[in-house]
Amino acid sequence: MDKKRKKQLALVIDLNVCVGCHACVTSCKQWNTSGWAGPLTDVNPYGENPSGTFFNRVQTFEVGTYPKTDLIHFPKSCLHCEDAPCVPVCPTEASYKREEDGIVLVDYDKCIGCKYCSWSCPYGAREFDEGQKVMKKCTLCVDRIYDSNLSEQERLPACVMACPTSARVFGDINDSDSQVSQRIREHGGFQLMPEWGTKPSNHYLPRRKTVVSIQPDQLVRADNPLKIEGELSVPGKDDRSLDDYTSW
């Protein structure tokens, strides 16, 4: 018998449309600092040398040399790796990967704060909470996506809901019909640091060149059938044409 295909929830992040607005950062912070698991602590938020805990950061990179540059806004949260190296090293079993949907989570009540897991994440996706003194990371909004008190459309990660350009898409990457799988397939989705063999579940979509090709005749009036019949001369650019008299 075939082994049942395992579900792996993940985000697909489109670098082609991310505008670097940080809406996902703030909505993630808002959602995750307000839940039953306690705040995402900010130390000294209004004083000198503030420091905070976030599950999601948006970074900006410049590619190329001025003036031939491209600006890449790059959101980064836990990638919920399929072969998550942060999990087997955790001595207390506080860090674990869920069988049912592949989400990597930390049980805050078991964490001893040894930080060993953060050493084993090449992406720097884990952040230590200086208030609760435990390790934290993106939960893929596990407390939203299954919450039957929310309406169907709202059972999405907070960052996905907030993104104004729909740069973040959420779904099961092991379901080939899902929107995330289609995007990965059709837009050249890739993984970060594939060299470590962590098999990140979150994928990124690359920058794509948007090219519009315009032929010279498209710039002038090309829609004069009488001209083809040779009955009339070619009309001037600003003259009225058939389009201006009829509604087809």
Added chain:
Amino acid sequence: MRPAFSVIFLTTLIGVGQGMFIALFSARVFASLTGLELLDANWFYGVGSGCALLFMGAGLFASFFHLTHPGRGIYAWRRWRSSWLSREVILLPMVMVVMALSAMSHFFAWDQFFLKYSGVDLTWVLSGITVLLCILLFIATGMIYASVRFFQEWATPLTVINYLLMGLASGYTLAAVFAHTGFSSGYSLGEFLLYNALLFTVLAWASKFWALSRNRRLQPNSSMQSAIGVHHGTIRQLTRGFTASSFNVREFFHGRTPATLFWIQRLFLTFSFILPVILLLVGSWLNLIPFIYSAFVVQMLGLLLERWYFFAQARHPQNLYYQNVA
């Protein structure tokens, strides 16, 4: 990365403790093989093992400062199947318990008692088990670091070998010091311990040297290109996304200049290896006991610096994401 003092003390102190116990055990094997008559053997091994145990205890004490919830540490054995940290958490108290029993069996001369009734010398059995566990603990401690493949500086068998050899070097040096504190057994075993201290210090030096030159040639596995998946030769971070501080910035950057690192390296090489070798040699030739004592103090200082450097030199791929503040 940023060196944590709790871990620096934990690893060096338990290294000395394990090394000292192994040193005393080897001295006992040496004595029984060469038929040395030791007058206060039980007293010597008992106090010596107790001394090793003190270092283990001090290391354990330091380790608690590394945890933010040490009370939950009792659950830390659970991932023993995959986590070397878990294995260390299991081994450390085991070593301490058997070491304590072994120290007591010498101290209270339980060996006589057991020899009489069972024909087995209990002290040999107990200290044999302790030595075995000590070696396993050395491996576990080294593997905690060697198994993190993302720190390429650590991901080598040399890390384990270095931990073992530096523990043995400092342990033998402490045992040599201990042998010169007036025990009559110490007079017979002092030379054996001292020459082994020399041997292991030189061996540790060689393996450290090897590890350092390996690390100089390391090529990072990850690049800016693989980090953000953009394959262009020139990529520069404009902002890491926040101007304030964060865990990722504090934990993985030591914030010292390359010059500081260079000088710390020179200092620890001198203090851990060169000076102790000179002090031990001069001390034994001219029979100057203060030299032997200071060899241990200097070596401990050196090993603390060595451990600091060991952490600071390690570069994590996550640093690629944290290079610039807007």
